[in-house]
Amino acid sequence: MSSRSLIHVPTAPATPAHGEKPPKLSGADFKRWQQKMLFYLTTLSLSRFLKEDSPVIAADDNDSQRRSAVDAWNHNDFLCRNYILNGLDDTLYSVYYSVKTAKDLWDSLEKKYKTEDAGVKKFVVGKFLDFKMVDNKSVINQVQEIQIINHDLLAEGMDINEPFQVAAIIEKLSPMWKDFKNYLKHKRKELKLEDLIVRLHIEEDS
Template identity: 40%
Template structure:
């Protein structure tokens, strides 16, 4: 069985959390903490002291305290120095985790609205190469998926067709009235044919 030291040294170094891409960092950190068998302290309360404690009660509380210390240390170690300074005084891993989620999930929700707005407001421009713009909107769509914003591909294809430049009115009409559904790859092929590549 691998020792704790082996486990921690064999993990690929996590990128330090600097204040963005919280969900990605959080998932990686949670995986590490789970592998170390200390993630439970984020959600489980510390065993309370009782009047007639058994040795098992004392042992359980001691284990929780030790695991909380390890968990806090790994979370802090996964942060930039600036964020370390902000969160180092949290009394438990649970408190620290909660503070991080409160702050960065709200920012993530705001970022998602911004991403959706960017996609919705995108318009093709006759003065720029069409395929360059198609790849740009495709990147916007991929960014939405990376942030767990799921949109039906048929909706996305239809939306992109609607965003084609005014000079593509005829092509827009042909693509809209196709009997079969087309996916993004097929749409790219149609656009390539139209631009003559």
């Protein structure tokens, strides 16, 4: 019998005063769904079962207290697992309903979607690196496109500070802006993003 099996397990989770049930996961926005589900399970006093392995008891162990503790653990793990399953849409439910414990289910979902998140991050970084301004489109509109990509990078947990954004926009100016680009390079340390956009706007209008 492992030491963790001797820890007292409540026979029923505490009833929360409040707690909003998260929307069903369809495959998008996994990180947001995961955070909401974690909070929801915490209000139900079930989040510990996302990390604990099932306690093991010998078949010939007749200690009633240990057996009661294991039964209670299994009951609460069953509840936790089904709260997670009911947070999945029907398609994902069909894929994951056979997973035996809450921990295995949580780990399986995290492994699948964190791998996909890494692919999304790689795609956004590639989109940023490949972006080049062209002469036949408004510079300001193209700056807005870069800002949208920057927002996506931030959403993926990448630290994109303001000086980097300023330097990146200057570097991506089209060849037609060569002279103004060289001028801005000497000024970039003192330029804020808003100041840069104003200067580009004025230059484009003139």
